[in-house]
Amino acid sequence: MITFFSTQHALHAPVWEFYRGQRVPCFESPARAQFVHAELLARGHAIRAPEVDSTPLLAQVHAPRYLAFLASAWAEWQGLSGGQATLQPFPSVWPVRSLRSDVEPANFTAKLGLYSMDNGTPLDAGTWAAAKEGADAATSAVDLLAQGQVRSAFCATRPPGHHAGPDFMGGYCFLNNAAVAAQAFLQQGCERVAVLDVDYHHGNGTQSIFYRRSDVLVVSLHGDPQTEYPFYLGHADETGEGPGQGFNLNLPLAAGTPAAAWFDALDLACERITRFGAQALVVSLGLDTYAEDPISTFALQPEDFLRLGQRLARLKIPSVFVLEGGYAAAALGSNAVNVLEGFEQG
Template identity: 45%
Template sequence: MKIFHHPDQALHAPTHEFHNGALAPHAEVPGRIANILAALGPTQQPGDAGIDPIHAVHSPAYCAMLRDVPRLWREAGRAGEAIPYAFPVVGRRPLSLTRVDALLGAHAMDSVTPVTPDTWAATYGSAQAALAATRAVLAGERAAFALCRPPGHHAGPDYCGGYCYLNHAAIAAQSARDAGVARVAILDIDYHHGNGTQDIFWRRGDVFYASLHADPATDFPFYWGHADEHGEGDGFGTTRNLPLPRGTDGAAFRAAQDRALKAIADFDPGLLIVSFGADTWEGDPISAFRIATGDYRGIASDIAAFGWPTAIIMEGGYAVDALGTNVAAFLSGF
C-alpha cells in the first residue's frame, strides 16, 4: 500500500487548549505522527497540487484567516497561540472584521483548536497527502493511506474546530468528483462525529456520508451526529449517522459498521474515503470505546471485502505510544 505523508505536518505544535473550564496541555501533539511513522516504515512525500482543490471545499476567506491570524495575533501584542473566545452562534453573516479575536471567532467552533504560526503549513501538507492518496487510488491502486496530521473531519467549509483546520477527507472526496467519479462515499470511523464533513456535503446527493461515533448526547461535538440527521435537499438520504454508547466493543462496532457499509453499497460509489480515527481504542485518553488493537484488522477487512477503491485518511487517536501499532493493525486489513 502506498503511504503519503508531508514533513510539515510535524510543525504544528500547540501547547494548550481551553477545555473543561481550564487551560490544559494540548492532546494533538507532533509525537502522534512520529509514532505512526516509526510503525509504518517508508512513506512518500506528496507533490503540491496547489490551493485550488482546497478552495473547492473551503472558502478563500477562511484559508486566508488560517494564514493571517498568527501574524495578526503577534501584531496585537499577544503571546502564545491564537485561541478564540467569542463565537457568532446567531446571525452569522459576512462582515469586514479587523480585530483578530473577531476574525478568529467568526471562523471557529471551539476553544480547543489554537492557530499557530505553523498550522497552515501542517494542514496544507496534510491536504496534499490526502490528494496524493486519492490520485493513487484513481490511478489503479487498490488502497492508499494519507497520514494526515492535524486531523480534519471537524473542519467545516469556513470554520475550524476539534483540532481540525482543513477537512482532508472532504478535499479528497471533492477532488475525486472533479476527476469524474460520479459518486463518492465517506465512511467516518473516528470516535467523534465528523461534523465538518457532514456539513460540507449536507445538501449534496453525489457524496454519501456515513459515520459511526460516540453518541453526541454524551460526547463532542454534541450538536451534530444524531441519528435523525439525514441531509437536506438533493442530499436528503445521503447522510447516515450511527451513534454508539460509551463502552462499545469491537464486536458491536463491527455490527454497526456492517449497517453503514450496506447503506454505502446501496449508494454504489466509485470510490470510498475512510476517515480513520484510532481514538476508538480502549486506552485512548479522551475517548470511551473498548476496541482492542486486535479488532482493527477485522474492522478494516470488513471494509476491504466490498472491493471499493479506497483512500484512507488519518483522523484522531491520542494514546501516542500505542498509535502506530493501532494504525498498522488497521492497515493490515487491506
C-alpha cells in the same frame, strides 16, 4: 500500502489547550504522527511526501475568506501580540444564533471566533503549512489511485480534518482532508463517492460540506452527541437536505459501546455504502475508538483494527485512508497499521 506522510506536520505544535476547564498539554501533538511513521517503517510500508498541490480543491471545499484567514492568521496575531510566539490565540466570542456571521470583523479575536466552533483548536506558527500539506497528501493519494497503480493509499497527516467545515475550524481540525479527497475523486471522474467516518467523534465538518449533495454519501459511526463532542451534530435524524436527502447516515453509539456492537454498526455502514454504489471510498480513520484512548470511551482492542481493515476490504472499492483522531499516541502507530494490513489481507 503506500503512505503519504506530512513532512511538515511538526510545524503545528501548540503547547497547550483547554480541557474540562483546565489548561493542559495538547492531546493532538506531533508525537502522534511520529509513532505512526515509526510503525510504518518497522513493518516495511512505503512512505512518500505529498506531491500534488491541493489549492484548487481547497477552494471547492472551503470558503475563500476562511482560507484567507487561515493563511494569514498567525502573522496577524503576531502583529498584535508583539511577536511573542509563545502566546497562543484563543477565541472568546462567537456569532451564535441572532448574531451576524456574514460580515467579517476587523478585530482579530472576533475573526477567530467567527471561524471557530470551539476554543480547543489552538493555532501556532506552523498551523497553515502543516494543514495545507495534509490536504496535499489527500490530493496526492487520490491522484495515485487514479493512475491505476494501486487500489488504496494512506495519508498519515496531522492536524486532523473532519471537524473542519466549509468556513470554520474545530476539534483540532483546520482543513477537511477527507472532504478534499472526496472532491478529488469526483474531479477524477467518479460519480459516486462515499466517506466513511469511524472516528469516536462525529465528523460534523464533513457532514456540513456535503449535506445538500447526492454525489457524496457520508456515513459516520460515533459517540452519541447527546454526551460526546461535537454535541450539536451527529444525530440519527440528520439524513441530508434538498438534493442530499438520504445521502447522510449517522450511527450514534452510547459511551462505552463494546466492540461487538461497534462492528454491528460498521456492517450497517458498509451495507449502505454498497447500496449507494460508491465508486471510491474515503475513510476518516479516527483511532480514538481504542479502549485506552484518554478522551474517548469505546472499547476496541488492537486486533479489532485489523478486523476493521478486513471488513472494509470486502467492499472492494478503491480507498483512501485519512488519519483523524487517536490520542493514545504510543499505540496509534500499531493501531493504524493494523487497519492498513487488515485491508491488504482482505
